[in-house]
Amino acid sequence: MNRNRKRRRRRRAAFGTYIMLIVSLLLLIGGVTMVVENWTASVQAAWNLETSDVSEDDWQRILVNRWHPIPENYMPELTELWNGESVDIRIYPDLQEMFDNARAAGLEPSVSSGYRTHQAQQSLMDQEIADYISRGYSEGEAKEMAEQWVAIPGTSEHQIGLAVDISVEDGSGQAASDVWQWLRENSYKYGFILRYPEDKTDITGISYEPWHYRYVGKETAEEIYRQGVCLEEYLK
């Protein structure tokens, strides 16, 4: 064998190795992409399971906000309060106990808004938008501002019967802020959380609402209270 042929064969062998290397690299990238995609899909599935599918014992922690609308066909079983408002029947005993103890502390709380139908939520939104328009805002601005205060229909916790707006009894002469102060410190003992805290508006998508309380069950409420997080953060 002469030298030239040897060199050519060596060059051909080197070329083959390069091709093999490139093919392996491409396969590796493909494999990694598939693994990452599968992982993302499974995380997504777990998230959906946690937030949308309402299992029998997970109803207390259902996440409803502008990014997580109420699952279709969600129908709470309601019970009516003495003033005509209603709530999910499962939260009634704890709500009653919370109010009893607030009264024992000399306060006179009252549920000013409990369960709302989709229609009622829509009317509330339409009214809020009309208010902003009457104050000189454009339709687009009015809508944007209204959505800071009123949940978009289909995304309100009032529509699942687990939220209550709490004020004071008419004619009691009390300041609602005294009731809110008491609730802020005690509501977790009865399974309720301040749902839209002042420092979490970016995460909840709703402005600070000292009157809006959400039932999540005693265990979850205590953890949320102690950790100083909002429901979105807790569920993550």
Ligand SMILES: [Zn+2]
């Ligand atoms: Zn509310």
